[in-house]
Amino acid sequence: MYFDRKQWSNEALVNIYRKLLLPRLIEEKMLILLRQGKISKWFSGIGQEAIAVGSTFALEADEWIMPLHRNLGVFTGRDMPLLRLFLQWQGSSEGYSKGRERSFHFGSREHHICGMISHLGPQLAIADGTSLAHLLNGKPKVSLAFTGDGGTSEGDFHEALNVAAVWDLPVIFLIENNGYGLSTPVQEQYRCNTLADRAIGYGMKGSTINGNNILNVIEAVSEARDYCLREKKPYLLECVTFRMRGHEEASGIKYVPQELLDKWAKQDPVVQYEHYLLREAVLTTEEIAAIRSELKTYIESELELADKVISRPVDTATELSDVYAPATEITVSPGVLKSRIQTPEVRFIDAIADALYQSMQQHENLVLMGQDIAEYGGAFKITEGLVQEFGRERVRNTPLCESAIIGTALGLSLEGCKSMVEMQFADFVTAGFNQIVNNLAKLYYRWGQAADVVIRMPTGGGVGAGPFHSQSNEAWFVHTPGLKVVYPSSAEDAKGLLIAAINDPGPVLFFEHKALYRSVTGKVAADFYETPIGKARVVKEGSELSIITYGAGVHWAMEYAESRPDVDIEILDLRTLLPLDYEAIKASVLRTGKVLVLHEDTLTGGIGGEIAAWIGEHCFDKLDAPVMRCASLDTPVPFDIRLEQNFMAKSRIALYINKLLLY
Template identity: 70%
Template sequence: MQFNRKELTDETLVHFYKSLLLPRMIEEKMLVLLRQGKISKWFSGIGQEAIAVGAALALEQDEWIMPLHRNLGVFTTRNMPLSKLFMQWQGSQEGYSKGRERSFHFGNREHHICGMISHLGPQLAIADGVALAHKLRQENKVALAFTGEGGTSEGDFHEALNTAAVWDLPVIFLIENNGYGLSTPVSEQYRCENLVERARGYGMEGIRIDGNNILSVYDTIKGVRDYCLEKQKPYLIECATFRMRGHEEASGTKYVPSYLFEVWEMKDPVKNYEQFLLSEKVLDEEQLTVIKQDLKEYIEVELSIGANTSPIVVDTELELDDVYAPRSKDSQYGITIIDNTTPQQSNTFSTLPEKRLIDAIKEGLHQSMQQHTNLVLMGQDIAEYGGAFKITEGFVEEFGKERVRNTPLCESAIVGSALGLSLEGFKSMMEMQFADFVTVGFNQIVNNLAKIHYRWGQQADVVIRMPAGGGVGAGPFHSQSNEAWFVHTPGLKVVYPSTPIDAKGLLIAAINDPNPVLYFEHKALYRSVSGPVPGEYYEIEIGKARVVQEGVDISIITYGSGIHWATEYANTHSYISFHILDLRTLLPLDYAAIRSAVARTGKVLILHEDTLVGGIGGELAAWIGEYCFDLLDAPVMRCASLDTPVPFNIELENNFLAKARLDEYIRKLINY
């Protein structure tokens, strides 16, 4: 192993040695504690330390790094206290994630480290978003994301690199190629000779280096950082390395040929660098001994502090409160909150000019762009073309292509980029061209956006607009009502307006909210529904249902298209007194309004366009049965669409939709 010190001083070389040795000595101690049962799991990076340490040394302290399992050196080189790291590894409430996460599945804003999720690949796109934030602010900063050779097989790898290349983002993608993804060798993982060859396919530069040479890693990343900033382009680095332990300790290493351990033992990053320092007379044996003793004492002191933790105190209220980021009082100052939760309050707006639902959404988005100069819009064809439904038409001329961004067909990468923007204090709105396409970005939404505040207190200030629903003859892949998928996910907020006034106010509220909000908008209502809309910048409170009309015979609890089906039916059946509740927000639900609706009539019909099995109607019916049983005069009934995909033919679609069975269910209830 050849070390080239270039112009590095002796003092710097010694600093590098201490930075490299510390994670090795910590890991050796952790393996002892693992056998003693004092920590529950450990993903060893022994043999790979030079990559994590070299990367952290080469970057500025305030440049974000997205590490993985085996990157203890990132955390230690960023000077995170070992005592608190140890609390984290024990699952203590005094750790970085309050006992809610394991090992390195956490992040910390102060140290500009974004915690991984177990799916690995989504880390890469977050770096895209961080780099985009720097680019928009014209800051000379990069973002760096780690992945393993196994992670390069994931779609997220392709999407993140492609997006970074297309948008010319200063991102460093760093592959730790240690030869095995758990037990799967590279021969079963990819067919190219070296992974760095993939860089050319994305239109970026790349290099393969010895990942066990601390000076090569440092010098390469330092130079690549300069390149990324000067050229405003991404770069791919493949580091050849090897892990000397199992994927995690329980998995063992029986699947690895024994000769490989002998080969890579000769390439040990710590021992080889140590010999280099001795040969260069930067250090002598006595000085090495002193350094090791000092680090050992530091580790023992820190572990003693870290072991002295309080027992877990389970606080259910705190657990629930931490699912969502609180909204700052400053962000609410001067915003008009419209309360139209009752028919009487709604009537006060009846004299206002009418707008179509689509125009109300556009107006809310436009006013939000004016209000928030840090709001970035992203989506397929949303710039010059104006989006599939023309909602952002004209925006690029007013706000520019930096803030109104066409995206590649990379839903997962764009959701991840939105989260990356949030790390740097930006707001973002991503438009799914159709709600059906959200499946491609599902992992980022339910595992990254939804959980990040609960895991380590980082808000995800992201809105995803979801054009949904049938009634337009668009078939199985452009007509789904898939809101129930997300109502099941703590940490998300889900809104679904049915009127123009609510569409504008809920969209503004969603953008002002620091949490991830899925904003469903029904395509069939875009141009078919009109209503009064205030011209001012206002919010409709998320989590508040609206009484559409009051009645005493049957309560219909619904949202979206169901509101219009219910009111249409009520208007043509005036001999039945209907109480109609528009949920508007599906997560969190307005349970007080639901209970009030049950109490008004004692007979409840839950109506939604989604299919029956697994739809939100099942959850509502269960809650009413559990908490409002004494108010009921009949079983709670659900009217939903058929449990089939959405058919293309209009006659088949009309039969599919819940509206086709509305009369049947109302008659059952009225006659019960």
């Protein structure tokens, strides 16, 4: 293997050697610990260390890296304390994820490393977000995201590259082409000559290098970094290497032909670099042995310390409290922020627009993203006029890349920015589902990093839009710890809850019913105010029967109550679906003894089942009848308006109320 030392001094070459050797020696020790049962799982990077070590070496310490399983050299290259790394790998409460995550599924904001999730592809778009934050803050920084050859087949790969290219983001996308995605060889993954060729389709520059040559990797990543900063464009770098062990140790490598293993064994990055240093008389055999001995002693001493650390006792209260990032109170003096509210009575849609307008003033680090939200003002014109006042940097049209845009939003939060992502319709969130439920929701619990993201979800039926523009899909997310899910029914709450959601440091899904946009009006203050998340509202007090509902269901319940003055109906507007206000639910049950849970969502798996079960478990002795659920039919939302009316829960309210009254 040919090494070109260029400007490197002997001292620098030795320093690179130490950085390359350390992860190899750690790995060898980890394989022993695995066999001894002291760790439960290991993803080995033996044979491809030069890529992680070299790329980290080429970047500045405060430039974000999004590593994967086989990138131990990133963590050691950022000088993360080995003691704490051992504690992490042992599942100790003193590790970076407090025992909540495995091997490399953790990050550290201090070291500018973002923890991966098992789905691999979502990492790439996070680099888009950190790079966007750097641009907005005027920082000449790049971000680097790793992927494997198999990962380039994922939609997230293509979305992330497209967004970076369209937005001219200084991101280095680094492909570790090690020949296999678990057992699937590269010839079953792609048909292009090289994976770097994929850059052409996105208008990006790309190149392929020998990923086992440490000096080659450092030089290539350094040149890519210079290009990204100079041209303000992304770069795709393919590093050809080989994985000498299984995808993870339990997998084995029986599927790999022996001749391939023999071929790549001769190109071992550590051995080849050692041979080079010996040939160039940079080091002697004795000096290499001394370095190896020194590093092994360091590893053993840190491991010995780790073995003496006692994990803290399991505490359920701590586990529950660490699901959400703690919110800080934000107060603004009345009249300080401009408002677009000119009249006492305001439409639901205008209340949302004013919340965004004032939040953009309050939070200079808030970025709005969504399809057609800039000059066009969004599908429902909620963001109309914001781009003229706050600029295209902060009010950003996006490509049709829902997953990448949500990942970008997460990346923005790593750099201290807030973001709001508008789904054109809540139905389209399926294209970004993984980012929400596995990345945003779990981030704080996994390694203490808040995902400061709000996703606005125009939702619901009643407007004859058919099965792909009318779904009520809030229940999908209520089942996911780490998310907050809010769903206002009034103009006043629409503004206050959206402001609260944007102020909140964690991920919030904000459902806004399309049918309420222009049909519901109410008194809305021009001041910047919050409606507390997690608190229900008694819309109408009653003693005979409770209707527990939210969104459009509140208006259906009010309409029905007005038509039945003979029945003393209480209406409880949940407003927040996760976390639920169980105290308010219980108080309503105690007042009436009969409960109807009403929602537009379909019956099976809807939130009504959860509420009914909780009431049955905690308020059974206070009930005068079984809790009943009134929901929409268990069918997709039909297009024809007659079919849709029959589908809607609204058409069956009277039936269930009468059942309860007669019980």
